[in-house]
Amino acid sequence: MDLPVMPPVSPMLARSVASIPPGMSYEAKWDGFRAVVFRDGDEVEIGSRTGKPLTRYFPEVVAAVRAQLPQRCVVDGEIVVAHDGRLHFEELLERIHPAESRVRTLAERTPASLVAFDLLALGDRALTGEGQSTRRRELAGALAGAAPPVHLAPATTDVAVAREWFEHFEGAGLDGVVAKPLDLPYRPGERVMYKVKHTRTADCVVAGFRWHRSGPVVGSLLLGLYDGDGRLQHVGVAASFPMARRRELVAELEPLRTGTEGHPWAEWADEAAHARSRMPGGPSRWSGGKDLSWVPLRPERVCEVGYDHMEGDRFRHTAQFRRWRPDRTPLSCTYEQLAEPVGYDLAGVLGGGRP
Incomplete structure (x- = not known):
């Protein structure tokens, strides 16, 4: 693997605030496993928030990455298990199993999805120094042809829409809203975004x-x-x-x-x-x-x-x-x-x- 951003990468984090701040880019807060996905041709590695690899636990996500993500890219997102109209975190936990046969069985029974919300590298370009709005635009273009189980996370710059999401999306298993400053570069491991959670x-x-x-x-x-x-x-x-x-x-x-x-x-x-x-x-x-x-x-x-x-x-x-x-x-x-x-x-x- 030879990418402009190489594993491991500690993902950019958010700190809790009491209300949704104005003038930012807003996304739903997903309840799954944070995942930084590295793809270089057929080589795929999925890193967790702690830097430990998740690759072996989600073979169906690896296959979807090979089929749908650009040939050379680094994507930040969330691995989730979703069915019956909502997320299911406990079924996601079951996937961390030492037996490959069990992992394969669960991959068929309760397949996981990848929700992508940031782009760290594309082709030979590292995008970590670019602002959030630029990275989002590049991500949307890179995933223009994506289909389930790969999803582009919904985003908006309308704070009224973000407040509506905060009120309604919880019923689907999401747990709040994340706000990202529009000019924010990608800063691994730092709490420079904002999250508002239900309490x-x-x-x-x-x-x-x-x-x-x-x-x-x-x-x-x-x-x-x-x-x-x-x-x-x-x-x-x-x-x-x-x-x-x-x-x-x-x-x-x-x-x-x-x-x-x-x-x-x-x-x-x-x-x-x-x-x-x-x-x-x-x-x-x-x-x-x-x-x-x-x-x-x-x-x-x-x-x-x-x-x-x-x-x-x-x-x-x-x-x-x-x-x-x-x-x-x-x-x-x-x-x-x-x-x-x-x-x-x-x-x-x-x-x-x-x-």
Whole structure:
């Protein structure tokens, strides 16, 4: 492979802001795997956000790149799994599997797509020094003949349209809007774009915690919600605390510490039990051998957390602790309180891919 921009490339990133800034180029924020795609003839490499290759996990994307992208190019985008009118992140996670036979099976059963939103190189030209508007124009021309599973990400410079996207696209599984300054060159690894994400609150049961890697302070709170059958399901964690607050939480939670006997998640170490109910410490290829043990707490305290959206029956990202809710009973913390976005067919998003 011999391209003007060579792997690995750390993709350009965005920082969170409270509202959509004016005077920029706007795109939907995709919920998938960030991917920088390098093509030099038949040679294709797909790099992840961390620089590790994704190539072997998405053979159908590699084939689509060879069939539809320019002979020599570097494209920044997102790999997604989409069907039934929305994105499915959990099915995307399943693709990271050590067995090639399993990867091939899933590539046929739940094929992935590539949504392209930036162009770093074309032919012998590096475009990283060009402004965002120039790169977008070049990308649109390079993908003029593209067809599914390769998509050009919709973009607009109309902030009113961006606000409409923010309100409606969530129903298709997207989680916000990204704003890019029009003259912004491509700056790998830097948070120079802006993202606006949905945020909501939920009252959750605190049923355990994990120790912080740095020592005997609380690392994360384990959150639960009761389902329709009265079972406490593990829905995620709240983990963003200053170190002083982590120390305070040890003392606050000490009266609630208990053993696993009689705890709703007592079977957490039994792999088969995770097929029946959501519990912390589930087997995962993403755990990387990390210690998944946790400290059980009597499920008696309720906290309010902020979250952006759900993936199935759990929080998609780490929740943000807001406050304790002594006025709420644990049994009142059910899935019914969660806001459901109005459905929006993903085809309506991707159908607007031309500038």
